[in-house]
Amino acid sequence: MLAWTVDHSSPSRLTLREVPEPAPGPHDAVVRVQAFAPNHGDVEGLAGLPDGFVPGWDAAGVVVAEAADGTGPRLGQTVVSLGSHGAWAELRLVTAESAGLAPEGSDPHAMSAVPVAGTSALRGLRRLGSVLGKRVLVLGGSSAVGLFAVQLAARSGAHVVATTRDPGARELLLRLGARDVVRAPDDLDGEVAGAIDLLGGSHLVRAFARLAPGGTLVALGHAAGEEERFGYGALFGDSNQHDRTLTTFFLGAETGIGPDMSWLATEIHEGRLDPVVSAVRPWRELTEAFAPGSRRGPGKTVLSVG
Ligand SMILES: NC(=O)c1ccc[n+]([C@@H]2O[C@H](COP(=O)([O-])OP(=O)(O)OC[C@H]3O[C@@H](n4cnc5c(N)ncnc54)[C@H](OP(=O)(O)O)[C@@H]3O)[C@@H](O)[C@H]2O)c1
Structure with a gap:
């Protein structure tokens, strides 16, 4: 089969070439990949991978062989799949745990956005508990994860405030359900009950200062590439700021994600969630696209x- 493989002799660190088909274990179904959606982090992480490795976390495709043990998706079903490698190829192995079902007739391009971005947003938001009637901040609202987080938080009844540096993203964020769009946490009036942070660094520190008593900030991403420095007093509790929680998140440690991916896929297919696919390109153009x-x-x- 053809697959993009890590090749450190190439300027892009990638080569599209023939590789052996993956050998399924007893729990593995084989999926013919129809679309995959790289994360910017996947591309930035290529430097740390060995030559010959087939990268890629997110893919959507059709099951061409069921798992020998009878678990997982059935022949002919369209699935979305999440894994730490193997998505940028014609065939991918999936298990019952790593795959969600996509509705019949769904668009594989839209479906391929679900695994990392959609599931991270959903699982990150759940860490905030009920957000009904509460103010939630999405730091980095225009990131792939942020666009899902804004929609899911708004649907959960939150008053969503999103940050972006991109003035062109404002209309999109408002359309997806944000009530306010600001450039940075300092531009916020008042406090928030919870925050999903895709940026880290000074954004995280300043957002933590805006948390209401009992509030939680989920440090999900670190796109700003800055270190976090809390000044003296930033972690004090007083009558206005006490019982605040800062928690980290790693999608790879989440379990039971199949049903969540199936739900996200259905919401997209039925038009209640927008995967915000900005471009669809032939897979041979991966290196140009990124x-x-x-x-x-x-x-x-x-x-x-x-
Ligand atoms: N913990 C986990 O399991 C997990 C899972 C998924 C993703 N992540 C992480 O979450 C983050 C977001 O991922 P993604 O794929 O959604 O990102 P993405 O689509 O590549 O978007 C990143 C966004 O961050 C903003 N940004 C970048 N540098 C910035 C800076 N210096 N200051 C302020 N904003 C900046 C940009 O938005 P504007 O230009 O519009 O401001 C950009 O659109 C990444 O760090 C990723 O590694 C973690």
Whole structure:
């Protein structure tokens, strides 16, 4: 089969080449990949991977062989799949745990945005507990995870405030359910009950200062690439700021994600959730699509296989 493989002799660190088909274990179904949606972090992480490795976390495709032990998706079903490797290829192995079902007739390009971005947003938001009638801040609202977090928080009844540096993303964020869009936490009036942070660094520190008593900040992403420095007093409790929680998150440690991916896929297919696919390109154009400086505006770039 053809697959993008890590190749450190190439300027992009990737080569599309023939590799052996993956050998399924007893719990593995084989999926013919129709679309995959790289995360910027996947591309940035190539430097740390060995030559020959087939990268990629997110894919959507059709089951062409069921698992020998009878678990997992059935022949012919369309699935979305999450794993730490193997998505950027014609065939991928999935298990009952790593796959969600996509509705019949769903668009694989839209579905491929679900695994990392959609599931991280959903699981991160759950850490906040009920957000009904509460003010929630999404730091980095225009990131792939942020766009899902804004929609899911708004649907959960939150008053969502999103941050972005991109003035062009404002209308999109308002359309997706944000009530306010600001450039940075300092531009906020008042406090928030919870925050989903995709940026880290000074954004996280300043957002933590805006948490109401009992509030939680989920440190989900670190796109700003800055260290976090809390000044003396930043972690004091007083009558206005006490019982605040800062928690980290790692999607790879989450379990039982299949049903959540199936739910997200259905919500997208039935038009209640927007995966914000900004571009669909042939998979042979992966390296051009993710060349340094190629990102333009919010949304996922999806690669179409076949
Ligand atoms: N913990 C986990 O399991 C997990 C899972 C998924 C993702 N993540 C992490 O979550 C983060 C978001 O991922 P993603 O794929 O959604 O990102 P993405 O689509 O690549 O978007 C990142 C966004 O961050 C903003 N940004 C970048 N540098 C910034 C800076 N210096 N200051 C302020 N804003 C900045 C940009 O938005 P504007 O230009 O519009 O401001 C950009 O659109 C990444 O750090 C990723 O590694 C973690």
